[in-house]
Amino acid sequence: MLTPKVIAAFSALTGHDPAGVWAAPGRINLIGEHTDYNDGFVLPFALPQAAYVAAAPRTDGRWRFRSVDLDETVELGQDELVPGSPGWHSYLAGVVWALRQAGHTVAGADVVLASDVPLGAGLSSSAAIECAVLAAFADLNGLGIEPLDRAKLARTAENAYVGAPTGLLDQAASTLCIADHALFLDCRDFASRQVPLAVTGAGLEILVVDTRTRHSHVDGEYAARRASCEEASRILGVPALRDVTDLDAALAHLPELIGRRVRHVVTENARVLESVAALDAGDYARLGELMTASHASMRDDYEITETSVDLAVATACDAGALGARMTGGGFGGCVLALVRAEQVDAVAASVTAAFAEASLGVPVTFLGRPSAGARRLS
Ligand code: ADP
Ligand code: MG
Secondary structure, eight states, X not given: OOHHHHHHHHHHHHSSOOSEEEEEEEEEESXXXXXXGGTOEEOEEEEEXXXXXXXXXXXXXXEEEEETTTTEEEEEOGGGOOXXXXXXTHHHHHHHHHHHHTTOOOOOEEEXXXXXXXXXXXXXXXXXXXXXXHHHHHHHTTOOOOHHHHHHHHHHIIIIIIOOOOOSHHHHHHHHOOTTEEEEEETTTOOEEEEEOOTGGGTEEEEEEEEEEEOTTHHHHHHHHHHHHHHHHHXXXXXXXXXXXXXXXXXXXXXXXXXXXXXXXXXXXXHHHHHHHHXXXXXXXXXXXXXXXXXXXXXXXXXXXXXXXXXXXXXXHXXXXXXXXXXXXXXXXXXXXXXXXXXXXXXXXXXXXXXXXXXXXXXXXXXXXXXXXXXXXX
């Protein structure tokens, strides 16, 4: 809870109290990897970690952004809202820009930010700061913007202003999620539904293992996977791989490697739908099986895992997890393990020991309890 911290930092910067405090969380994807750009299904939930924003309007039409975490302050006027500007503050200036592009009037403001979403760990620290500041600007300017439209505006900030070509998953999760639920999101029409994910009530926890391994070739591999999916769609004559209904027939028309990529996407979409059904039925054992099957598919068919995440998943399952999988774009990052509450410490210790034995460094583990989306706190 960083509310006191942002309020104190705001007062130190401006000499007065903020008009309010807003927060928006990081997110993690329970299942449904590399399905988003195939018009498919994803199932993220919001993390307890969030970005907190204290803000108040200014009368001079300028925006001042301070990151307590980076100990940096940047001030901009209207003329300086230029897409493509480098730097962390672009994620925030981009929100102002996106709101104004959409025709909203946005008064100047002082904005102070602190976040406990780790940067660049694949937990979407960028969407957290965008969605928190968007909630702040919407309230300060009395803008009645629907939650899904808020998510779209935050994505516009990241795509068009920062210049990062991301889908809507991160911002939709950060904006729309509610506690003890996952967000079932259809990436074709952005229809969504809250699915119960009350793990603690079921005597379970979602253990997040940040392997702290990140590979520099991720962007190129991501582009290559996307290109394979687009090529497969062309060969198969479907708008997107979401539309493949007969996998065996499709595989008969595809080269071996592209066929395996397609098999991942098609089976992963099916696993998301099955996970939603399992959660609706409170069947966590089935969810665990689907998570582990998802990991195998990412490892063998989509080929986006590597040693550290494979080891974390195998060790967690051996130590008693109901299931485990890598989450996020791939080639490192975080693993999720569905674990009985009383086994959390033992599973975490097993993974840490296995990493030490394999000289993979010390992973960071924490509980991923499904939490609330963007909200005003005071
Ligand atoms: P991810 O969203 O997976 O954490 P990104 O590269 O998309 O990684 O976003 C990380 C960037 O977001 C950081 O490099 C920084 O520019 C910005 N950012 C995130 N959190 C903060 C923060 N607390 N203060 C300042 N900038 C932040
Ligand atoms: Mg991001």
